[in-house]
Amino acid sequence: AVETERRIVEEISRNEGKPEAALPKIVEGRVGAFFKQVALLEQDYARDNKLTVATVLKDAGLTVTGFARFKVGA
Secondary structure (H helix, E strand, O other), X not given: OHHHHHHHHHHHHHHOOOOHHHHHHHHHHHHHHHHXXXXXXXXXXXXXXXXXXXXXXXXXXXXXXXXXXXXXXO
């Protein structure tokens, strides 16, 4: 999944005309942003967006054993 996302982002960046020398940094930034949105532990904590879910759990001494995802709206 990571390599697939990396290839997609690299192709998009090339199609946008980004310089070859800058592609590795651009790809890393975009892939990082993607995973920050979709990976639970990398997401911003809802009550304090300066913290990640992983940080809050670690500070509380908790671990995730399961989770449910739901979408509000259309």
